[in-house]
Amino acid sequence: MFTLRRWWDRHRLQTILLGLSLGTALFLRQTNGAILYEIYRLLGIPFQPNQREAVLQNAQIEELQQRLTEMESQNQQLRELLGTVKNEQKQVAIAPLVGRSADHWWQHILLGKGSSAGVKTGYYVMSSGGLVGRIVSVTPHTSRVLLLSDPSSRVGVTVSRSRFMGYIRGQASNRAIMEFFDKVPDVRQGDVITTSALSHLYPAGLPVGRVESVNMNKSPAPEAVIELTAPVSFLEWGMIYPHAQPLSTEAEPNQTPNQ
């Protein structure tokens, strides 16, 4: 008891400080660094970026072209099906990019709008150019986006022209690898890639990128290198769109089998 007491007297300060710092660190970890990102956002307000008009415009034209291709293709399908109407989702907010990933292994960006602007986890982010990524964590004034180019983000996509499906996984720059589900897909260089109807994380038909090269000999399935069209490396604004959580939509088909 005495030795314990003596130890405490000698190391009281260190122990308290150790406990405090460990406690703070754990708290920050559990809250996903929400406080840090809020402070970061607050300090970053004077340094908010200006738009680079030319880049944005070019990217926008490209997006429109892609959308047109997608629309044409979709139009054809709809004519065959007749009477299917899709509601356009309303955008929640346009948010400036305030930061990037705090580590190099993750491809995150930080947007300057959060839950106070109605943003929630699971919403998806577009920019002029195409799909950027998905929101993975939200603080009152910031939101963290997992980019398409992150190796851990996998998205179901389809070739807009021929409707062959596959999924892409990020390659850490503005490239992604698309793996096809079919053995001999009809795909060629320059084809537009959009999100597929099988993707739960994103709504169908969002422009993702275009095919840069195709490797048909790849085993087990052919692969294509996709160039993402959203200018992620010099992105300055992101448009946030709502999207229902994947789990809730998955349960529905079983409950309504008569549709």
Next chain:
Amino acid sequence: MMLKNQSLAANWLDRPLMRVIANCGVTALSVLLCVLIAPTRLPGMELAGIGPNWLLIWVVAWSVKRSVFQGAIAGLVLGLIQDGMTAYAPTHVFSLMAVGILTARLRKERYLREDFISIALITFAMAVIAETITAMQYTLESNRTLVEIWTYHQLIALASAVLSSLWAPIVYFPLNRWWQHLNTLEQ
């Protein structure tokens, strides 16, 4: 006037309690600054989209003249914070703890003089080690292919090591001056 100011500052730091508070304040503030600068990519501070690893620099600066245990604790604390800022798995705790422990074990004063070069060298080595540990964690987790992980590792390790080592003195020198100042006051 200068002298008066200095003596005031000295008086102010004379009391042990104030010293502890001031030390904690400065240390916490420096961590906060490193954490806040981590998501930025300032012009001239990035290479292929990769910036310096500020938290690693801080752990190196802290551990250079401290015990292994203190180094490990610093790695643990900053690792947890960085986990919160990115993702839980793979964790940064292992890599930053290893950095803290190894830097403290180095006993820099025995081999190297204290200058820009030695701190930059240590940071360079530690950045490579830290990224390698993260890459190994990815390998064990194995939801990416090995080729992908290790080619990306090359890029990250090199870019982050070069940049971190170049920017390390900015964190190290002010902090080191402050801790030295406190040490002389303690004695």
